[in-house]
Amino acid sequence: MLRRFRLEEPESVDETSDLLARYGESAKIYAGGTELLLAMKEGLVHYERLVNIKKIRSLDQITTENGFIHIGALSTHRKLVESSLLRERLPALVGMESDIANIRVREVGTLGGNLCFAEPHADPGTLLLVLGARLFAAKRSSNREIPVEQFFVDAYETCLEPDEILTGVRVPLPPRPSGVAYLKFGYLERPSVGVAVRVTLDQTRESIVEARVAVGCAGPVPRRVEEAERLRQPVLL
Amino acid sequence: MKAGEIAGRASDAISDLHGSQEYKEHIVGVLLKRAFQRAQEYCV
Numbered sequence: 001m002l003r004r005f006r007l008e009e010p011e012s013v014d015e016t017s018d019l020l021a022r023y024g025e026s027a028k029i030y031a032g033g034t035e036l037l038l039a040m041k042e043g044l045v046h047y048e049r050l051v052n053i054k055k056i057r058s059l060d061q062i063t064t065e066n067g068f069i070h071i072g073a074l075s076t077h078r079k080l081v082e083s084s085l086l087r088e089r090l091p092a093l094v095g096m097e098s099d100i101a102n103i104r105v106r107e108v109g110t111l112g113g114n115l116c117f118a119e120p121h122a123d124p125g126t127l128l129l130v131l132g133a134r135l136f137a138a139k140r141s142s143n144r145e146i147p148v149e150q151f152f153v154d155a156y157e158t159c160l161e162p163d164e165i166l167t168g169v170r171v172p173l174p175p176r177p178s179g180v181a182y183l184k185f186g187y188l189e190r191p192s193v194g195v196a197v198r199v200t201l202d203q204t205r206e207s208i209v210e211a212r213v214a215v216g217c218a219g220p221v222p223r224r225v226e227e228a229e230r231l232r233q234p235v236l237l
Numbered sequence: 238m239k240a241g242e243i244a245g246r247a248s249d250a251i252s253d254l255h256g257s258q259e260y261k262e263h264i265v266g267v268l269l270k271r272a273f274q275r276a277q278e279y280c281v
Contacts, residue, residue, distance in 0.1 A: 091279075092279075121255075176281065177280045177281060178280060178281070179275070179276035179277055179278065179279045179280035179281070180276055180279075181271075181272040181273075181275035181276040181279065182272070183268045183271055183272045183275070184268070185264050185267075185268060186255060188254070188255065190255075192255035192256055192261060192264065193248070193250075193261050193264045193265055193268060194268075195244070195265060195268035195269050195272050196272065197269065197272040197273050197275075197276045198276065199273065199276045199277055199280070201277070201280055205280065211273075213240065213244055213269065215244050215245075215247065215248040215265050215269075217255075218248040218249065218250035218251070218261040218262075218264075218265060219248050219249025219250055219251060220249060220251075221249075223247065223248075223249070225240075225243060225244045225247040225248075227243050227247065228240040228241075228243040228244045228247070228269070229240075231239075231240050231243075
């Protein structure tokens with residue numbers, strides 16, 4: 001049973017930050033609720049206030065500029081799957097997003113919500129690691145950029161401050177020729193293991209110039225494996 | 238040592254409902270090999 005809670009519906013990042021600062025640990029951001037409401041229904045957590053940030057305009061845009069793609073934190077998984085820009089420029093991200101959980105989760109769940117809940121058995125963080133993504137966080141009167149490597153602190157824990165919200169994700173377009181893949185395995189709905197790879201080849205496409213490897217789901221946080229990246233073919237395969 | 242073994246060990250896998258630590262480390266190696274193949278196949 002879901003216990004009673006108050007619902008706040010701020011219309012700006014500053015207003016959200018003020019609410020979080022004022023109510024502290026008794027308030028929690030709601031950005032889709034696909035994880036949060038399950039936990040609340042089970043009675044695992046309770047918050048007196050939910051702060052619905054889905055009314056903040058402009059945080060769900062997907063745009064491209066100067067070799068980067070910017071994804072607003074409130075973009076739903078479904079929106080990412082259907083984005084023609086992403087399909088063309090980052091098909092591996094679309095592939096990963098199209099296979100997240102189930103269609104009901106993808107319809108309302110957001111990329112920002114997924115990252116901030118920091119559930120270990122989640123897909124996006126692992127892929128964002130090899131893509132070299134940076135996350136944008138904001139609170140009243142300040143903004144900062146966080147490399148995705150530093151964002152996840154532990155299971156269900158991120159480096160965000162209590163009155164800070166995630167506003168977007170910036171992904172650099174991979175150099176050409178590059179290939180990106182994310183594969184996962186599991187017999188439950190949540191994956192047991194996720195692996196992401198980005199390889200960049202030289203212009204003759206005969207050797208690997210750079211390889212990036214990340215693993216997720218198996219442990220508390222997704223992580224890059226730089227030791228494995230330094231190996232070269234044929235040791236790699 | 239191969240990349241898959243290194244990545245398996247680096248994954249911080251824990252034994253739980255999803256499988257044992259050893260099992261997950263093995264799966265990391267299998268997926269890594271396939272992911273490399275796919276990434277190279279889809280290179281643009």
